[in-house]
Amino acid sequence: MLVDEKGMQEEVIRMSGTEPKKCMLCGKCSATCPPSMDMDVRPHRFVKNVKAGNIEALMESESLWKCLSCFACVERCPRGVEPASLVEAVRLLVIRQQGKNYLTADDIPELIASDEEIPQQLIVSAFRKYSK
Amino acid sequence: MDKTYLYYPGCTLKTKAKELDAYALQSMEMLGIPCKELDEWQCCGAVYPQATDEIATRLSAARALEEARQKDCDLLTLCSACHHVMKRVNHDIASDADIRMKVNNYSEFETPYAGETKVVHFLEMLRDTIGFAELKKRVLNPLTGRKIGAYYGCLLLRPSNVMQFDDPENPYIMEEFLHAIGAEPVLYSYRNECCGGYVALDDPALVQKVCTKVLHSAEQKGAEVLVTACPLCKYNLTKHDSGDVPTYYFTELLAEALGVKE
Numbered sequence: 547m548l549v550d551e552k553g554m555q556e557e558v559i560r561m562s563g564t565e566p567k568k569c570m571l572c573g574k575c576s577a578t579c580p581p582s583m584d585m586d587v588r589p590h591r592f593v594k595n596v597k598a599g600n601i602e603a604l605m606e607s608e609s610l611w612k613c614l615s616c617f618a619c620v621e622r623c624p625r626g627v628e629p630a631s632l633v634e635a636v637r638l639l640v641i642r643q644q645g646k647n648y649l650t651a652d653d654i655p656e657l658i659a660s661d662e663e664i665p666q667q668l669i670v671s672a673f674r675k676y677s678k
Numbered sequence: 679m680d681k682t683y684l685y686y687p688g689c690t691l692k693t694k695a696k697e698l699d700a701y702a703l704q705s706m707e708m709l710g711i712p713c714k715e716l717d718e719w720q721c722c723g724a725v726y727p728q729a730t731d732e733i734a735t736r737l738s739a740a741r742a743l744e745e746a747r748q749k750d751c752d753l754l755t756l757c758s759a760c761h762h763v764m765k766r767v768n769h770d771i772a773s774d775a776d777i778r779m780k781v782n783n784y785s786e787f788e789t790p791y792a793g794e795t796k797v798v799h800f801l802e803m804l805r806d807t808i809g810f811a812e813l814k815k816r817v818l819n820p821l822t823g824r825k826i827g828a829y830y831g832c833l834l835l836r837p838s839n840v841m842q843f844d845d846p847e848n849p850y851i852m853e854e855f856l857h858a859i860g861a862e863p864v865l866y867s868y869r870n871e872c873c874g875g876y877v878a879l880d881d882p883a884l885v886q887k888v889c890t891k892v893l894h895s896a897e898q899k900g901a902e903v904l905v906t907a908c909p910l911c912k913y914n915l916t917k918h919d920s921g922d923v924p925t926y927y928f929t930e931l932l933a934e935a936l937g938v939k940e
Contacts (some may be wrong), residue, residue, distance in 0.1 A: 561729040580888045602806035616872030617836035665694040665909040671876035671904040
């Protein structure tokens with residue numbers, strides 16, 4: 547765990563490769579985000595919180611597990627900010643900690659057994675997103 | 679035809695999405711396009727690693743890209759997710775000196791790889807190597823009167839500055855393909871919106887919501903079936919459709935039109 551929020555903010559910006567200061571809070575990302583209404587912190591507020599350095603609160607956010615990585619926010623941001631990359635960076639801050647994986651290898655057999663139609667692609671992509 | 683394509687199938691096309699793979703290869707043979715599967719390939723990881731410090735998760739894509747360069751071939755993809763990962767990792771290696779250096783340090787290729795390979799999706803191959811006008815001439819069983827909705831989803835189109843696949847907001851390559859095989863493409867507003875992707879494993883209710891929007895939108899415009907290039911889109915849409923608008927792989931319709939579907 548990185549000690550202070552300033553350090554965490556720098557880490558998120560570095561990992562994401564995007565600059566939240568460019569955000570003008572127009573809300574287009576949240577308007578276009580398919581799961582926006584199921585998020586506790588919608589994309590434009592997520593960017594605003596990174597800008598403000600409230601990283602610990604974002605690490606607790608349900609939005610980390612609702613983002614579909616569909617890149618609608620990335621494509622449509624008029625300022626070239628990548629909200630999805632900021633969500634990914636904060637999600638990584640969480641799951642790169644010991645014992646904080648959101649999905650583990652032990653969960654996989656039961657998931658596969660639950661539905662024989664599940665494509666490998668679903669298991670692999672969820673595992674990549676939720677586990678380190 | 680110019681050169682042999684080197685084909686990267688990916689994890690699902692040899693298992694749960696065999697139709698996507700087999701009908702594509704049969705169609706290519708029929709069309710006389712030389713194509714060979716990579717000698718060795720590993721799963722691309724299915725999602726693009728967005729973080730700039732993720733190197734290990736870019737390596738399987740880098741190996742496939744490098745093999746294609748070594749053999750002087752374009753790398754051919756079918757699955758939308760594989761195409762997305764290959765194209766974006768290739769772009770990273772070409773444009774980001776730090777990623778390029780680290781990928782090469784890990785991989786120890788004989789000659790450092792710098793993003794030289796061209797990544798081509800099967801639909802782009804149909805458009806640019808064969809041409810839709812020529813494809814139309816090769817069709818034996820035109821799908822006359824069939825109302826088909828093209829479902830693009832996200833991964834082929836976005837982010838458009840890297841993917842450069844089609845107009846990200848008003849794509850038309852799949853509609854051109856559908857015209858070529860004699861079908862009637864149906865335009866509907868959610869054709870480039872997400873199916874929910876990998877969140878299906880954790881929150882099926884959320885995925886049901888987004889899939890229902892896509893399916894309703896297509897049904898309202900009169901689509902009888904949807905076509906996709908992505909096994910996960912097909913899984914999610916099929917799971918949440920009420921049986922009215924089934925989803926197929928586009929290669930299945932291609933093989934039918936070319937008369938190679940058994």
